[in-house]
Amino acid sequence: MIEVAENKCDFCGCCVGVCPVNCIEVKEADIIIDHEICIDCDICVFICPIEVLSQTDPKRSSSSEAA
Amino acid sequence: MWKEQKKYDCIVVGGGPAGSTFARVAAESGLSVLLLEKDRDIGMPVRCGEAVSDAGLRIFYEPNPRWIASTITRMKLVAPNETVVEFDLNEKGYILDRRIFDYDLAEYATKAGAMIVTKAYVDGLLIEEDKVVGVQGVHIGERFEKRAKIVIGADGVESRVGRWAGLKTTCKLKDMESGIQKTVTGIDVHEHMFEFYLSKHWAPGGYIWVFPKGKNKANIGLGILGSYAKNGKAAHQYLDEFLEWKYPQASVLTTVVGGIPVAKTVKEMVSDGLMLIGDAAHMVNPVTGGGIIPGMRSGLLAAETAVKALNNGGPTKRNLQPYEKAWHKVGGKSHERFYRIKEAIYRFTDDDLNRIADGMSGIPENERSLFKLFSIAVRKKPSLLIDVARVFAGV
Ligand SMILES: Cc1cc2nc3c(=O)[nH]c(=O)nc-3n(C[C@H](O)[C@H](O)[C@H](O)COP(=O)(O)OP(=O)(O)OC[C@H]3O[C@@H](n4cnc5c(N)ncnc54)[C@H](O)[C@@H]3O)c2cc1C
Ligand code: SF4
Ligand code: SF4
Numbered sequence: 001m002i003e004v005a006e007n008k009c010d011f012c013g014c015c016v017g018v019c020p021v022n023c024i025e026v027k028e029a030d031i032i033i034d035h036e037i038c039i040d041c042d043i044c045v046f047i048c049p050i051e052v053l054s055q056t057d058p059k060r061s062s063s064s065e066a067a
Numbered sequence: 068m069w070k071e072q073k074k075y076d077c078i079v080v081g082g083g084p085a086g087s088t089f090a091r092v093a094a095e096s097g098l099s100v101l102l103l104e105k106d107r108d109i110g111m112p113v114r115c116g117e118a119v120s121d122a123g124l125r126i127f128y129e130p131n132p133r134w135i136a137s138t139i140t141r142m143k144l145v146a147p148n149e150t151v152v153e154f155d156l157n158e159k160g161y162i163l164d165r166r167i168f169d170y171d172l173a174e175y176a177t178k179a180g181a182m183i184v185t186k187a188y189v190d191g192l193l194i195e196e197d198k199v200v201g202v203q204g205v206h207i208g209e210r211f212e213k214r215a216k217i218v219i220g221a222d223g224v225e226s227r228v229g230r231w232a233g234l235k236t237t238c239k240l241k242d243m244e245s246g247i248q249k250t251v252t253g254i255d256v257h258e259h260m261f262e263f264y265l266s267k268h269w270a271p272g273g274y275i276w277v278f279p280k281g282k283n284k285a286n287i288g289l290g291i292l293g294s295y296a297k298n299g300k301a302a303h304q305y306l307d308e309f310l311e312w313k314y315p316q317a318s319v320l321t322t323v324v325g326g327i328p329v330a331k332t333v334k335e336m337v338s339d340g341l342m343l344i345g346d347a348a349h350m351v352n353p354v355t356g357g358g359i360i361p362g363m364r365s366g367l368l369a370a371e372t373a374v375k376a377l378n379n380g381g382p383t384k385r386n387l388q389p390y391e392k393a394w395h396k397v398g399g400k401s402h403e404r405f406y407r408i409k410e411a412i413y414r415f416t417d418d419d420l421n422r423i424a425d426g427m428s429g430i431p432e433n434e435r436s437l438f439k440l441f442s443i444a445v446r447k448k449p450s451l452l453i454d455v456a457r458v459f460a461g462v
Contacts, residue, residue, distance in 0.1 A: 012114060013225025014245065014326025017238045018293065022230050027188050028105050043240050047293050049247040049302035049324040 001056045002033055002044065009052045015044035069182050070211075075101045076377055078202055078215035079181075080189045080228050082109045082173055084359050085345025086221030088127065088366030089373075090176035090183070096374040100181035101213060102173075103204065105188040110169025114325035115359070116248060116278050116286050117163040118261065123360035124161065127367065134168040135161045136280035140259045144440075146424030147266035147417035154427075154435035160261065162278045162286065163359075187211070192218060192231045192341075199232050199340035217373050217382045219342050221366065224326040226347030232338050236347065240293035242330035244273050244356060245302045248288025249310065250280070251317035258282045264309070265420050271295035272413045273356075275309055287314070290327050290356060292413055329353040331406050332399065337387035342369045350394075352402070353409040361398060368393040404454040411451055412444055 013026045023037035024044060031052075045053045077093050079086045082104035090102045106112075117136070124130050139160040144152045173183055186207050193201035193212060201214035220228030224243075229236040256262075262277035269275050272292025279285045287310065291302050302324070310317055330349040336342060344350070345362035352361060372390035373382070380386045415423075426443040427435055438459040445451035 010112075010322075010324045012323070012325040013223065014243065014324070016225035016227065017326050017328065018240055018243050020237055022227060022237070025190070025227075026225055028107065028186070043293075046240060046296045047243055047245045047326065049245045051301045051303070 001035060002038060002040065002042075003054050003056050004031055004033060005052050005054070006031060008050060010050060012049070015048055015053060018043050018047050069101055069184055069213075072099075072101075072182075072213075074214045075099045076215065077101070077217045077219060077373060078103065078213055079219040079221050080202060081221035081223055081345075081347070082106075082169070082183060082185070083221060083223055083345060083362060084169065084172055085347075085350075085362035085366040086219065087169065087172035087176050088363040089219055089221060089344055089370045090181040090366075091172070091179045092367055092370035093373055094176060094179035094181040096370070097180075098374060098377065100176070101215070102176065102181055102183045103187040103189055103202070104183065104185045107186050109173045109183070109185060110166050112323050113165045113169075113321070114246075114248075114323045115165055116276050116288055116356075117165050117280075118276075118278050118357065119161055119163060119359050121159045121161060126360070127363050130161065131171065134163050134171065136164045137162040137258055137278075139261050139279075141257070142261040142437075143257075143263070144424060144427070145262070145264045146421050147268065148421045148424075150421065150424040150428060152424050152427040152435070152440075153260075154432055156261075157436060162280055164280075189222070189228070192228065194232070197339065199338065215340075216377055217340055217342060217387070219344060219369065219373075220347045221344050221362075223346045224328055226343065228341070229333065229343045229347060232341045234333065234335050234338060234341075234343065236333050236343065236349070238326075238328045238330050238349065240297070242328060242349075242353075243293045244290030244327040244329055245293060245296045246273075246288060246290040246327050246356075247302045247306050247322070247324045248286055249306065249317075249319045250284065250286050250321040251310070251314060251319050252284045253316055253318045254283060254285065254314045256282065256285045267295075267417050269309060270305055271298075275306075284320075287317075290329075292329070327351055327356045327358070329356060329406075329409055332394070332402055336391050336394070337384055339384045340382050342373065342387055342390060344369045350398075350402070353406045354412070355405075361402075364398055365394060368397065401458050404458045407454055408441065408445065408451060408458070411448060415444075
């Protein structure tokens with residue numbers, strides 16, 4: 001599952017732009033991931049410039065082929 | 068009052084340079100325009116290096132001294148082995164102050180008759196019989212619905228407007244730069260010079276920029292390509308290392324992060340009742356990462372098409388498609404060429420980059436130019452040489 005370190009987020013929306021299933025929402029100062037829709041591809045984790053997002057499942061982290 | 072008015076000709080989602088330019092041109096042509104921006108300030112935070120060319124800016128506005136932090140006439144490239152190449156630019160450029168610039172563009176739109184509302188977050192489209200007929204969202208805790216003949220997605224890199232209407236606007240990881248920038252002070256910089264640092268160890272698949280805002284202040288930032296971001300080192304680490312090395316005495320006034328789509332433009336930019344402009348349609352120049360001018364250009368072209376469509380036949384997909392054609396005619400071809408050049412140069416190794424810098428160093432300074440630089444860079448790929456020649460000839 002993708003975990004959000006919300007107090008680190010700059011709300012830039014870069015992760016939203018790459019999410020293949022459109023399950024991230026960034027408001028003025030609020031970020032929400034819909035875990036029901038998320039496919040755990042980790043692309044958002046890679047693209048975030050300041051490491052706000054992380055994959056909690058150790059087997060999955062940094063093993064994505066989805067790029 | 069926008070709260071009472073239920074219906075507009077156009078609703079623009081997003082108040083960046085693309086959205087404000089669309090709003091101004093459409094309003095000047097007599098359309099009723101509502102522009103909704105989710106942030107509490109137009110133009111803030113400034114997620115941008117703020118560099119534009121004089122010629123690009125002039126297409127749309129007479130450069131106003133209020134907007135200009137520095138005028139740029141020279142450029143410096145630093146290769147991985149720290150070889151430095153400098154030369155004067157054929158065309159001058161500016162580092163803008165986008166807080167003022169974006170504000171002024173929004174004011175021009177308002178003067179032309181558009182209504183702008185901030186803190187208005189759009190979270191969905193109104194769709195009837197497969198046609199987009201408006202937007203819904205929240206304004207300071209209160210839900211709203213507004214109808215429009217055309218909705219314009221000017222919602223930047225995070226654009227969801229197009230996706231809600233079924234357009235494919237997701238950016239691939241390999242076509243997105245993970246960007247970060249600090250505006251720093253207490254340093255010495257050449258006031259009129261762009262500086263670029265190119266190396267896999269400084270910014271893989273991208274570059275570091277030092278854009279001066281006066282003699283002691285600069286926007287210093289970088290983008291790394293998504294495909295390299297997979298390697299586990301994030302953009303902020305690269306920037307911190309660079310600043311520690313080059314400007315350890317710098318005070319940081321602002322830090323921003325952001326994504327820069329360095330992609331082909333989206334295939335379909337319109338559907339029934341909907342148009343996409345600016346970063347939302349991936350209009351950023353894939354080599355330079357510059358998106359201000361292409362954003363304004365797409366806003367202008369989209370507005371011209373919107374006016375025609377509403378005066379003649381209505382906002383059907385077919386009637387909005389001339390915007391796509393106009394984009395391809397004015398900027399699309401060179402965008403594709405830049406994309407091909409990007410695909411080649413982002414694969415360069417540090418050895419390749421050192422060789423290019425050496426090649427440039429061998430040319431007398433008054434004969435150096437961006438064209439020469441790119442020509443040397445793609446020398447081994449004759450097909451790309453044609454792209455370079457055409458891009459610089461503007462054909
Ligand atoms: C680090 C960095 C450096 C850059 N440097 C340069 C440079 O030097 N030169 C250059 O030309 N370009 C540069 N760019 C690119 C440039 O900033 C963008 O291309 C440009 O801002 C795009 O304009 P736009 O109007 O399309 O979108 P934006 O300026 O991003 O505006 C989109 C607006 O839409 C709003 N919005 C989004 N979703 C919603 C919603 N659901 N409801 C309401 N409002 C919404 C956002 O808050 C935002 O204000 C840089 C980008 C980054 C990230
Ligand atoms: S990319 Fe990172 S900083 Fe930007 S919105 Fe997503 S989580 Fe926040
Ligand atoms: S892991 Fe993939 S699907 Fe899940 S939020 Fe991130 S980008 Fe979207």
